[in-house]
Amino acid sequence: MSHGVKSIGIIGAGQMGGGITQVAATAGIDAVVYDSSTDQLKKCEALHQKLLNRAVEKERMTQAEADAALGRISYANSLDALSGSDWVVEAIIEDLGIKSDLFKKLAAMLPNDNVVLASNTSSISITALAASAGDAAHRVVGMHFFNPVPIMKLVEVIKGIQTSDDVVDRTVALAEAMGKTPLKANDRAGFVSNRVLMPLINEAFYAWMEGVAEPEAIDGIMKLGCNHPMGPLRLADFIGLDTCEHIMNVLHRELGSDKYAPCPLLKQLVSAGRLGDKTKRGVYDYSN
């Protein structure tokens, strides 16, 4: 099946939105990325230039290919810039209220029935986001990329109760065209990936908080003992501690068991602004 996408709109120029934009543009699709923060848009543009230049240096693409990919990207400081998109991927903060408002706006702004409204949410119900899109509910789908997007192969494709089969098939086709491996999951909190991963990360914070071991030992034990490429606390820094807390809150609320309550130490680090790589300090210090 063909995805038929010529122009993709990405909302959120953070770690994920920036990566999705780069991968779409590299796959030959025009990409418009919008963020409410102008600073973040500038950082995103600088990062695209750096990563694509590095890809040329490492001979993973030619200079002409990198220039063409950069030429396909526009950086927008208004949501209206996405009015010509035939596919949208939302990658803003993991907050149901804020995402729901956005989906309501997108449904009104993009009334064409062929335009798919995808969310990169890690854990929020696609069914709930679709409900906020009213008549456009059947074209809301989960398109869950992994971090770092240019490297990670998986896209978890999530069907909300209202999502049409055609939209799921087109999402699979688009993910494949972007060089990814799509796998389908149903719409339950955290889907498959974060239902399994986040409690592991949360438990690692408990182990640290209770003095079972220091972070380096917790990560080292999980790397060497379970053959994980990265320990759970290092991974939490990479994902963003705020995002981890948001996801645990969703699992806790939706699944109703206290076993999903975010660890107090995780919450404390977030309150202290120690969000991980993106603030140069989380579990570990990255200031150097």
Ligand code: NAD
């Ligand atoms: P991030 O904090 O790096 O970026 C979020 C961006 O959204 C920021 O630049 C912020 O300015 C922007 N933003 C916030 N509210 C906005 C609004 N209303 N309109 C426009 N822009 C807005 O976060 P991230 O890590 O890129 O995560 C984004 C989404 O992707 C979340 O839903 C998260 O759960 C999901 N996700 C994250 C990861 C990960 O490893 N970090 C992996 C998969 C999915």
